[in-house]
Amino acid sequence: MRISTVTMFEQGVGSLNRQQSQFMDVGQQIASGRRVVNPSDDPQAASQAVSVSQSLAVTQQYTDSRVSARNSLSQEESVLNSVSQAITSAKTLLVQAANGTLSDADRQSVASELEGIYNTMLGQANATDGNGSYLFGGYKDDAPPFVQDASGDVAYIGDSFNREERIDSSRLMPVSDSGDAIFNSVPSGAGYVATAARDSAGDGNVTFSGPNRLDSSLPGYGDDAYQINFLDDSTYEVVTTAPDGTTTTTPAENYTSGQTIELGGGALSITLEGKPDVAGGDSIKVNPADGSDANQDVFASLKSAIDALKVPIDGDPSLKADQQNTIATSMRELDNSLDNVLTTRASVGARLNELDVVDQVSSNRKLSYEQTRSDLVDLDYVEAISEYSLRQVGLQAAQKSFADIQGMSLFDQI
Known part of the structure; x- marks a missing residue:
């Protein structure tokens, strides 16, 4: 068979180009560390790698969201810690103020300390995050959620919603309260x-301690409200109000100072001391702390105690009784408010722990995605280097053979 010079050169150049192209492809893989440099190298693997990369990007987005959620919850937990310490300090001062040996000046001093705590708590309630958003305003986070009027009363003007962030594909977490x-x-x-x-015109000086829980399993406990009405200075009646508004009144009973009265058929008790107004009109109300008609505002509880401590007693037993009763009520309300703050703080802590768990799961998922993507497109260096050496030998052989063939000529035999 006769082979023309043109054919010989075309085949030689084609072989050189093919060998050089394969040699350069392997070199590019080694330089980039990827087996699939272009989608054409392995279309199926390239397509799967794109899908895995998208999943990785979504996972990273959730990771960033959890960082934001953790910052918000950590700031809230820090503020709630300060609030719980403030309430505890206020309770300590109220115990001190209840000491009957204090003078009016001493009680004024305690009231001043309580005012400092009051202002501190108001500042904590209007705390902001690093971006200037108010922590406790719900979605109305562009203005202070608690405002104080001219009389010193505090009102909440935020909303009741909790801001939420999606920390994972199936979890929408509240990041504020x-x-x-x-x-x-x-x-x-x-x-x-x-x-x-107390009848302001009367001379009664009844004080109470309690109420104390006796048996919370009895019907009506936690729902019924009670009111002890003094008919005169020696008799009283108890009016029980059910949640539907129905009232039941007990027959009049004799009263003596220091007496413990059981309410709700033995569900709870309250101890009364002192002398009620001769003409009657004094009363003691015992309401569920979580009822709609009960005071649940920690600022109102503190303010009522501060106002009571500022009133000079001057040895007036009626004023002293009013002050003692107000302090006792405020202390019980502060106890309940502290329990509520601690419950919320525990909830924040649980959410922070959940973030740690989700982070761990997400980290494992991310590693799995990265391993899958690596298996699809990353390079096996041992195999690639062997292939590189082989292609290099092939290229050198093609170059040598082409040089030898193109040097063959009949003119060399003449």
């Missing part, structure tokens, strides 16, 4: 709070 739920609420089943009402 509304100030209404923290500062204006108590835990469900918090018990009862007693308040005293």
Whole structure:
């Protein structure tokens, strides 16, 4: 068969180009560390790698979201810690203020300290995050959620919603708690709070201690409200109000100072001391702490105690009784408010722990995705280097053979 010079050169150049192309492809794989440099190298693997990369990007987005959620919850937990310490300090001062040996000046001093705690708590309730958003305003986070009027009363103007962030594909986590739920609420089943009402024109000086729980399993406990009405200075009646508004009144009973009265058929008790107004009109209300008509506002509880401590007693037993009763009520309300803050703080801690767990799961998922993508497109260097050496030998052989063939000529035989 006759082979023309043109054919010989075309085949030689084609072989050189093919060998050089394969040699350069392997070199590019080694330089990039990837087996699939272009989609054409392995279309199926390239397509699967794109899908895995998208999953990795989504996983990273959830990771960033958890960082933001953790920052918000950590800031809230820090503020709630300060609030719980403030309430504890206020309770300590109220115990001190209840000491009957204090003078009016001493009680004024305690009231001043309580005002400092009051202002501190108000500042904590209006705390902001690093971006200037208010932590406890719900979705109304562009303005202080708690505002104080000219009389010193505090009102909540935020909403009752909790801001949420999606920390994983199947988990939407609350990253804040509304100030209404923290500062204006108590835990469900918090018990009862007693308040005293005295005829301002009378001379009664009844004080109470309690109420104390005796048997919470009895029907009506936690739902019924009670009111002890003094008919005169030696008799009283108890009015029980059911949740539907139905009232039941007990027959009049004799009263003596220091007497313990059982309510709700033995569900709870309250101890009364002192002398009621001769003409009657004094009363003690015992309401569920989580009822709609009970005071659940921690700022109102503190303010009532501060206002009571500022009133000079001057040896007036009626004023002293009013002050003692107000302090007792405020202390019970602060106990319930502290329980509520601690419950919310525990919830925040649980969410922080959940973030740690989700982070661990996400980290394992991310490693799995990266391994899958590596198996699809990354390079086996041992195999690639062997292939590189082989292609190099092939290229050198093609070059040598082409040089030898193109040097063959009949003219060399003449």
